[in-house]
Amino acid sequence: MKEKTAIFECKMCGHCCHGEATVSVSPKEQKKIAEFLNLSVEELKKRYLRPKGNITEMKIVDGHCIFYGKDGLCTIHPVKPFHCKRWPLHPSILGDENAWKAIKADCPGFSEDATYEEVKDLVRSVLNES
Ligand code: SF4
Numbered sequence: 166m167k168e169k170t171a172i173f174e175c176k177m178c179g180h181c182c183h184g185e186a187t188v189s190v191s192p193k194e195q196k197k198i199a200e201f202l203n204l205s206v207e208e209l210k211k212r213y214l215r216p217k218g219n220i221t222e223m224k225i226v227d228g229h230c231i232f233y234g235k236d237g238l239c240t241i242h243p244v245k246p247f248h249c250k251r252w253p254l255h256p257s258i259l260g261d262e263n264a265w266k267a268i269k270a271d272c273p274g275f276s277e278d279a280t281y282e283e284v285k286d287l288v289r290s291v292l293n294e295s
């Protein structure tokens with residue numbers, strides 16, 4: 166298997182932190198983020214999170230995640246939610262090449278030379294690590 170970076174390497178373009186959709190934050194992740202920001206979980210929820218159905222997710226401000234920094238970097242990088250850490254190597258890629266094509270269209274981190282099989286192997290290796 167190729168080096169991971171020959172298949173995917175984040176270009177830190179920030180595209181995946183923009184838009185009106187965001188990701189869920191589990192209670193365990195909320196606790197870690199609250200500790201990182203030196204806040205209570207209640208204060209974190211009030212300032213940075215919002216309920217959506219049965220889940221809690223991050224607020225969107227000015228078209229991007231509330232934790233997206235002015236320098237283009239994630240302000241909670243060491244404790245960002247699992248869904249952010251894993252992105253764009255999403256399990257849906259395993260079942261459908263079109264899912265990968267759709268993700269690739271929005272993420273410039275995939276190498277132009279990467280094949281679907283290589284990307285699937287990479288997704289599997291990330292799933293085995295998690
Ligand atoms: S869209 Fe892709 S390359 Fe850009 S920051 Fe997100 S993961 Fe990295």
Ligand code: SF4
Nearest residue numbers: 182230232233239249
């Ligand atoms: S937590 Fe960080 S990586 Fe995740 S969407 Fe927000 S700014 Fe982006």
